[in-house]
Amino acid sequence: MSWLDRLRGGFAKTAEKVADNLTGLATKAALDTSTLDDIEEALIASDLGPEASKRIRDAIAARRYEQLDERGLRTILAEEIEKILAPVAKPLEVYGFPRPHVILVIGVNGSGKTTTIGKLGAWLKDEDYGVLLAAGDTFRAAAIEQLRIWGDRIGAPVISGKEGGDPAGIVFDGVKQATATGEDVLIVDTAGRLQNKTHLMDELSKIRRVLGRLNPDAPHDVLLVLDATTGQNALAQVEVFRETAGVTGLLMTKLDGTARGGVMVAAAEKFGLPIYAIGVGEGVSDLRPFDPRAVARAIAGLPPE
Numbered sequence: 340m341s342w343l344d345r346l347r348g349g350f351a352k353t354a355e356k357v358a359d360n361l362t363g364l365a366t367k368a369a370l371d372t373s374t375l376d377d378i379e380e381a382l383i384a385s386d387l388g389p390e391a392s393k394r395i396r397d398a399i400a401a402r403r404y405e406q407l408d409e410r411g412l413r414t415i416l417a418e419e420i421e422k423i424l425a426p427v428a429k430p431l432e433v434y435g436f437p438r439p440h441v442i443l444v445i446g447v448n449g450s451g452k453t454t455t456i457g458k459l460g461a462w463l464k465d466e467d468y469g470v471l472l473a474a475g476d477t478f479r480a481a482a483i484e485q486l487r488i489w490g491d492r493i494g495a496p497v498i499s500g501k502e503g504g505d506p507a508g509i510v511f512d513g514v515k516q517a518t519a520t521g522e523d524v525l526i527v528d529t530a531g532r533l534q535n536k537t538h539l540m541d542e543l544s545k546i547r548r549v550l551g552r553l554n555p556d557a558p559h560d561v562l563l564v565l566d567a568t569t570g571q572n573a574l575a576q577v578e579v580f581r582e583t584a585g586v587t588g589l590l591m592t593k594l595d596g597t598a599r600g601g602v603m604v605a606a607a608e609k610f611g612l613p614i615y616a617i618g619v620g621e622g623v624s625d626l627r628p629f630d631p632r633a634v635a636r637a638i639a640g641l642p643p644e
């Protein structure tokens with residue numbers, strides 16, 4: 340299956356929910372205020388968030404339709420979603436010099452962080468970058484083991500220490516090793532959890548301090564993994580992590596398992612943080628940067644172009 344097919348398959352449940360919520364609204368005789376209100380509410384109920392939903396409502400209102408059929412409604416919805424997503428669909432650039440370019444990955448427990456690191460590594464390797472993974476989530480032995488398995492799977496070396504060890508030490512060793520072996524990118528799995536804000540800040544600031552000694556520009560990226568199935572809760576996570584961890588971009592996962600994919604639009608509108616890649620499955624090649632037009636059309640339930 341092509342990426343576009345997987346993308347459309349991934350968003351199928353979301354598209355169904357959007358279509359269900361909008362049922363009947365397009366066929367009303369005149370596009371009056373109450374219909375516009377209903378459309379706005381339908382979009383909020385589809386997890387697009389109040390800001391994006393209002394913006395789309397205003398865009399429809401501004402066009403002063405006498406009538407809007409279903410196809411027309413889907414088309415304008417796709418156009419407006421595309422406008423919201425386009426500014427955040429940025430490529431992840433590997434620009435750090437001297438190498439390695441250092442990426443810290445953070446996210447709440449179970450968000451798909453480790454899996455996403457594996458997939459991100461696979462994608463960067465496909466792009467011909469040398470990748471080293473660092474098991475900085477020393478909180479659980481299972482997390483270290485899981486990262487090793489991903490390393491084997493994608494053919495990337497993994498640097499790790501003992502359970503309960505010092506993540507900053509592993510990151511330090513990671514930079515040394517990447518420098519010695521000439522890897523382009525160091526992807527660091529962090530415990531990066533929010534059970535305790537002070538603990539998270541301490542952990543990350545220590546990692547930053549240690550990295551800064553080796554390369555003042557590192558980390559180049561701090562990416563937050565967001566589980567789309569958590570809907571609006573994902574937005575609350577962005578707020579807290581942005582404040583505590585200096586998030587520079589997002590990786591959205593599990594868009595395939597959910598009807599709540601609209602949250603991606605809500606996040607784009609509310610935060611404007613780059614969304615570097617989206618995950619639409621558990622396979623190694625199921626995380627990729629996205630085409631805002633293709634995603635917008637998939638959410639609106641329009642066929643591919």
Ligand SMILES: Nc1nc2c(ncn2[C@@H]2O[C@H](COP(=O)(O)OP(=O)(O)OP(=O)(O)O)[C@@H](O)[C@H]2O)c(=O)[nH]1
Nearest residue numbers: 448449450451452453454592593596618619620621
């Ligand atoms: N369907 C689907 N499942 C995913 C996706 N990304 C991750 N998963 C699954 O989500 C589950 C949790 O992923 P993990 O990578 O273990 O999560 P984690 O955040 O690293 O968990 P901790 O290490 O406990 O913090 C796994 O079963 C993954 O296969 C995705 O894009 N789609």
